[in-house]
Amino acid sequence: MTDSVDTLPVDTLPGPVVSTDWLARNLGRPGLRVLDCSWYFPSQNRDTHGEFTATRIPGAQFCDVDDVSAPDTHPLPHMVPDAATFAAKIGALGVGDGDTIVTYDSAGIATAAARVWWMVRLFGSDRVAVLDGGLPKWLAEGRPTESGPAPAPEARVFTATLRPALVRSVDDVLANIDRSADQVTDARAQARFEGAAAEPWPGRRSGRIPGSFNLPHTDLIDGDSKTLLPPDVIAARAKAAGLDLDRPVVASCGSGITACVIALALATAGKTDVAIYDGSWAEWGLRADLPMDVGPRVG
Known part of the structure; x- marks a missing residue:
């Protein structure tokens, strides 16, 4: 008997980026974690948290690139944190060892989705890809979204080892x-x-x-x-x-x-x-x- 879609394992990542078709096919499968990593210059006055609450890919969590970086006490913006800090921050978003991670942003591919992709790799995991075209392409194709406060994820253990x-x-x-x-x-x-x-x-x-x-x-x-x-x-x-x-x-x-x-x-x-x-x-x-x-x- 064929397994139902929601119990199938996540497809193998085809590379550093995945298509909207790939993500749509794998949404809801165990082990897939989707992160909205939208970021803009402070001068642009964008409320990325509010935009995420209003419209997001189903099941996504918001990954604030400044929050998963070095503490605010660092004099430079969103610098790489120590391994323990990154492990705790990414784990609190429900990302654990062995998970497949897809990052996206609301500017297509020009903001922090690539930064979080790199940070995950920097701390030891290659099971990560960026959604090609991000939220704009997803919306242009009429794919499903959800709104309202995102359910709090269950924290998981992410083992971070710096490369x-x-x-x-x-x-x-x-x-x-x-x-x-x-x-x-x-x-x-x-x-x-x-x-x-x-x-x-x-x-x-x-x-x-x-x-x-x-x-x-x-x-x-x-x-x-x-x-x-x-x-x-x-x-x-x-x-x-x-x-x-x-x-x-x-x-x-x-x-x-x-x-x-x-x-x-x-x-x-x-x-x-x-x-x-x-x-x-x-x-x-x-x-x-x-x-x-x-x-x-x-x-």
Whole structure:
């Protein structure tokens, strides 16, 4: 006799992203955890908690990227916490060992869904993917939603073990300027990369890390569907930006959010070892003792 849909195991993840069809087919199956990770700049005045309560994918929990990060006492935004903190925070959302996690956001693929995907991987689990196109694509296809306060999940045990190869500190990036072992890649728009536009984070200088490359995260996303571009196009755009995908890549951005879109996009193209400079320009641009470049990149 065939099992009913709600008792079937979760399908194997097809890769770093899953389609809306994949998620619809697996909703409600044991072991699947869906997290709404929507995040916006404070200046945008978006009530992400309220939006989640009003409209969400059935069964989703809200994962506040600032809440699962280092405590508010840290001077930089949403930095990586210690393993115990991450384990407790993600476990409180009902995510446990062996679960399959799908993250999404309300901007398609341009906010924190990729950041939470990276953090789950950073702390040891590869059973995680991002919903391609996020909530906008889900809604455009007329798929089911729910509203009202989300039922409190039962806390579960998530064993967090840091993978240090997937993260870089400011000291690592500073030392790399001379070594050039890592290709530091900036996900910000070209005007910010070249220092021609002001930074949205208060008190930050305008410019870039010396020797870094520019691969705006928006260049990796279809502007209409909010889905990632095909893997071969992503690889081509990375190479056009000057990257050698056979060498180490470290992604940076304004505060470590859209850098993770680079990591996600390159993972779909087969490069799964992209590291993130956690402090990104929110840290580098704040410190007058750190070198920076401005203007078009030469070479």
